[in-house]
Amino acid sequence: MSYATQTSAQSGSLPAFRFSTAETMKHVVLIVGCLIVLLPFYVMVSYSFKSPAEIMQNIGGFFGSQEAFRDDYCIKLGKDIADCMVTPVIYNYTTAFEKAPLVRYLLNGVFVTASIFFIQVLVALPCAYALAKLRFWGRDVVFGLVLFCLLIPVHAIALPLYIMLAKLGLTNSYAALIIPWSISVFGIFLMRQFFMTVPDDLIDAARMDGMNEFSIIWNVMLPTAVPALLAFAIFSVVAHWNDYFWPRIVITGDRSLFTPPLGLREFKGDADGDNFGPMMATATIIVAPLIVAFLIAQRRFIEGITLSGMK
Amino acid sequence: MARSKAHYWFVGPALFLMVLILLLPIGIASLMSFTNYSLGNPGAEFVGLANYEKIFTRSAYAKMFGASFRYVFVVVPLSVGLGLGAALLINSIKRFGDVYKTIYFLPVMAALIAMATVWEFAFHPTIGIVNSTLERGCGSFLESWSWYAHGCKQGFPLWLTDRDYAIWTVAFIGVWQAFGFNMVLYLAGLTSVPRELYHAAEMDGAKSAWERFRLVTWPMLGPTTVFVVTISVIRSFQVFDTVEAFYPQGGGPSKSVYVMMFAIYEKAIQQNLMGIGAAITVVFLAFVMFLTLAQRWLVERRVHYT
Numbered sequence: 001m002s003y004a005t006q007t008s009a010q011s012g013s014l015p016a017f018r019f020s021t022a023e024t025m026k027h028v029v030l031i032v033g034c035l036i037v038l039l040p041f042y043v044m045v046s047y048s049f050k051s052p053a054e055i056m057q058n059i060g061g062f063f064g065s066q067e068a069f070r071d072d073y074c075i076k077l078g079k080d081i082a083d084c085m086v087t088p089v090i091y092n093y094t095t096a097f098e099k100a101p102l103v104r105y106l107l108n109g110v111f112v113t114a115s116i117f118f119i120q121v122l123v124a125l126p127c128a129y130a131l132a133k134l135r136f137w138g139r140d141v142v143f144g145l146v147l148f149c150l151l152i153p154v155h156a157i158a159l160p161l162y163i164m165l166a167k168l169g170l171t172n173s174y175a176a177l178i179i180p181w182s183i184s185v186f187g188i189f190l191m192r193q194f195f196m197t198v199p200d201d202l203i204d205a206a207r208m209d210g211m212n213e214f215s216i217i218w219n220v221m222l223p224t225a226v227p228a229l230l231a232f233a234i235f236s237v238v239a240h241w242n243d244y245f246w247p248r249i250v251i252t253g254d255r256s257l258f259t260p261p262l263g264l265r266e267f268k269g270d271a272d273g274d275n276f277g278p279m280m281a282t283a284t285i286i287v288a289p290l291i292v293a294f295l296i297a298q299r300r301f302i303e304g305i306t307l308s309g310m311k
Numbered sequence: 312m313a314r315s316k317a318h319y320w321f322v323g324p325a326l327f328l329m330v331l332i333l334l335l336p337i338g339i340a341s342l343m344s345f346t347n348y349s350l351g352n353p354g355a356e357f358v359g360l361a362n363y364e365k366i367f368t369r370s371a372y373a374k375m376f377g378a379s380f381r382y383v384f385v386v387v388p389l390s391v392g393l394g395l396g397a398a399l400l401i402n403s404i405k406r407f408g409d410v411y412k413t414i415y416f417l418p419v420m421a422a423l424i425a426m427a428t429v430w431e432f433a434f435h436p437t438i439g440i441v442n443s444t445l446e447r448g449c450g451s452f453l454e455s456w457s458w459y460a461h462g463c464k465q466g467f468p469l470w471l472t473d474r475d476y477a478i479w480t481v482a483f484i485g486v487w488q489a490f491g492f493n494m495v496l497y498l499a500g501l502t503s504v505p506r507e508l509y510h511a512a513e514m515d516g517a518k519s520a521w522e523r524f525r526l527v528t529w530p531m532l533g534p535t536t537v538f539v540v541t542i543s544v545i546r547s548f549q550v551f552d553t554v555e556a557f558y559p560q561g562g563g564p565s566k567s568v569y570v571m572m573f574a575i576y577e578k579a580i581q582q583n584l585m586g587i588g589a590a591i592t593v594v595f596l597a598f599v600m601f602l603t604l605a606q607r608w609l610v611e612r613r614v615h616y617t
Binding site for chain 2 (some may be wrong): 029030033036037044055121130149150161183238245262286294295298308
């Protein structure tokens, strides 16, 4: 063991291909971890390929045999048996889209997350600029308020927010999905910290050129803030695409307003044996956009998600 | 620039929304928690501390606190510990570190409600992959473990529908989802540990990896740990998606998974008992704010220390 610890201690100077017990053990532990982490992803994607029988008996490997099976629902509709033979993977994914308006849910998700981010920036950016670069009476009070509001998890005050929206007759509307998130004190804080690092000379030069404060924000500060904004965008989009709690509360009946997580929940509600495959297909479709984006731009995503570490 | 009135327009909207969306609701919840208000009723009666009295005396709410604290006390240490462990391992290996990092981070990105649906299948007593995998181990050396032998004879646990296992199974999913996030924060923390400190520790006779960890890494990660623990506690207190997905009614087998967020949802939204819901909200907020303030205080104290 002392040999092992020594090698790891001097790892910097060792050639890359030397076998080391400690190193191997570490990889073994990490790989076991990976298996557990990946298990549900494996189950999800695999089941979305399989026929009900294969899912029930837990056979068919990862892809299933893709042997055509009889769609009982189709038989019920009185069609010919030959027309009702379906390939599992095609059946699962087409059912996912046909049984519920999944496209509509996905578009709702895109619309809501995009609107939330857009409004958050519209509100937070000017405020952050004022807090960082303008001197005015009450600035410290406002910033203190921002710091205090950072303590409040919006999910925790869902109940009074719900009552306020209900009193205004706004439940079951896009407004209900978006308004509570329109203010991101975290966004203000983050942008303010970022703007503090922008040199005053840049702003003074812009003023000399006759720019007013509004155009300074959108033409000078916004372009410099792109990296921070990108990280914030990822933070915001991931949180709201995946959010289930808030839509669950304010969208009660109207299916046309469902976001993807609500759509999946509805599917789950009436899932019987035959629907496992389509349900897993729906789950895959909902999870896929963010996972794919993450795999493409990992570094940016990890930065964005861990932004909250800056508090 | 001081002459300009532009800042009113810049700060105004944000200030207005902050008060309306974040501060006013706290006030409303506090006021409502002293009433028996329900939506649709014209008025409400002042009931004093009755709602709080219920929360702190009735057994249903005792179960609520029990479930929440059990969940938090499992998820936080495990997700922080595993996050730290994974970060240390990944930091110390020569190759493939990025691959592990990516994989461990996947659950953080995936919609929890979707993954909860999948876990429900995986933990299904008869067709789930967990129990069918466990059954395959029957007859092997694993049976020397009495729990395992019992499972082979009597059948493995029902997991999510078994009241002795439900909360731990839900907590396991919480750990599964959260530890990658903590790992990334720890990896960021590790990059800021100065290399010279390790050399210095070695000179001072810290020979083993454990000694170096105890003397250098752990103290240097102090601020990261404080932050990671706080954010984990706050997030674990807010658990809802998995609980609602598994137990849309009632909070699990004999209310063993009746966590606070679910209680707020059930009382206020499902049963329209706004007063009780508001009282739970206030208690919840008090917890979270106290924890965050404690964290800030700890971090500030540490700044002078290091």
